[in-house]
Amino acid sequence: MSCPAQTIRIRTRCVETAWHGGCVSSVRTCSQAQIDAIFVALDGICAKIDSCDLRGLNDLKDCLRNTSENVVWKCGTLGDSIVAQTSGNEITLTPSAFGSTTSRFEAIVFHEMVHACGGTELDSEAFENHCYRGAGATAPTSDDFPKFRDDGGRWVNWNGSTGSVTTKDGQTLNVNTAAFVDPSPPSGGGGGWF
Amino acid sequence: MNLSGNWEGKLLDTSGSAARVTTSLKLLKNRVTGDFSVYFESARDGCDFTGWKLAQTAPMSGTYTARGDKLRLKYKLEIGSKPVDVVFQARIINADPHARRALVGSYTVTDKEQEIGFEGGVCLLWLYR
Numbered sequence: 676m677s678c679p680a681q682t683i684r685i686r687t688r689c690v691e692t693a694w695h696g697g698c699v700s701s702v703r704t705c706s707q708a709q710i711d712a713i714f715v716a717l718d719g720i721c722a723k724i725d726s727c728d729l730r731g732l733n734d735l736k737d738c739l740r741n742t743s744e745n746v747v748w749k750c751g752t753l754g755d756s757i758v759a760q761t762s763g764n765e766i767t768l769t770p771s772a773f774g775s776t777t778s779r780f781e782a783i784v785f786h787e788m789v790h791a792c793g794g795t796e797l798d799s800e801a802f803e804n805h806c807y808r809g810a811g812a813t814a815p816t817s818d819d820f821p822k823f824r825d826d827g828g829r830w831v832n833w834n835g836s837t838g839s840v841t842t843k844d845g846q847t848l849n850v851n852t853a854a855f856v857d858p859s860p861p862s863g864g865g866g867g868w869f
Numbered sequence: 870m871n872l873s874g875n876w877e878g879k880l881l882d883t884s885g886s887a888a889r890v891t892t893s894l895k896l897l898k899n900r901v902t903g904d905f906s907v908y909f910e911s912a913r914d915g916c917d918f919t920g921w922k923l924a925q926t927a928p929m930s931g932t933y934t935a936r937g938d939k940l941r942l943k944y945k946l947e948i949g950s951k952p953v954d955v956v957f958q959a960r961i962i963n964a965d966p967h968a969r970r971a972l973v974g975s976y977t978v979t980d981k982e983q984e985i986g987f988e989g990g991v992c993l994l995w996l997y998r
Contacts, residue, residue, distance in 0.1 A: 708920030778997045851966045
């Protein structure tokens with residue numbers, strides 16, 4: 676394990692196939708400038724893992740340290756206004772992500788790395804907003820709250836009424852609670868009106 | 870209202886240019902000094918973003934006036950043969966959780982004789998950390 680990563684793995688795409696269908700020539704999906712930007716972000720993330728107040732959570736922190744080397748990075752476009760996405764151990768970063776400020780880009784990469792470690796949307800948003808508050812985080816969007824409600828968190832608990840987020844061990848995370856209040860909470864029990 | 874610090878953001882100019890901007894400001898009473906850098910995307914061909922290329926960097930010095938959350942920076946950018954006059958009028962707002970503060974405003978290049986490629990436009994800067 677090395678954090679920050681000394682080497683990273685970049686997804687390639689085939690640009691030339693042989694008669695038998697095998698690939699004879701491939702290119703990286705990320706340019707050198709994009710690779711440089713990923714390394715800069717990983718440097719910052721490794722420092723953040725140590726400096727951000729994450730009590731316990733050793734499995735998450737160890738995973739994040741490993742992830743910087745183990746994940747496969749892919750550069751490409753995604754659908755409607757999605758700046759980044761994680762599928763298994765592959766993280767896709769879009770031109771829009773690379774066009775963000777340095778702070779924002781690091782927060783985006785951190786968010787995706789939490790996913791790559793098995794975190795839900797609630798985990799990723801909570802730790803992004805805790806560790807990058809005022810330093811590149813963005814508040815959850817309306818698309819996130821249904822996932823918060825449906826999937827919960829692997830490492831955190833969420834109170835949709837107050838916006839409070841705590842780790843499973845009870846540490847209150849330093850998120851902007853107003854941004855985490857559920858905008859359309861599920862209606863209470865009790866059945867219909869008749 | 871402390872303006873001092875390293876600000877980072879983007880501008881969109883009337884001429885059609887969009888650029889990344891960084892500026893470090895020091896404020897002493899109503900005097901503001903610092904430096905200012907503009908970066909353009911080095912290439913954007915379809916989906917291929919390859920990075921930012923420094924296009925211009927310049928020292929700046931000027932005056933600062935504030936009324937409530939509104940502020941006015943009038944400064945000179947030392948670009949080319951003679952300094953260029955710029956007026957930046959903005960609001961400073963809380964940017965929690967993305968940044969500590971944001972400057973949201975518009976700028977005017979008052980010296981039209983200088984060909985610096987910018988004519989005036991909108992600019993948003995964030996102060997992180």
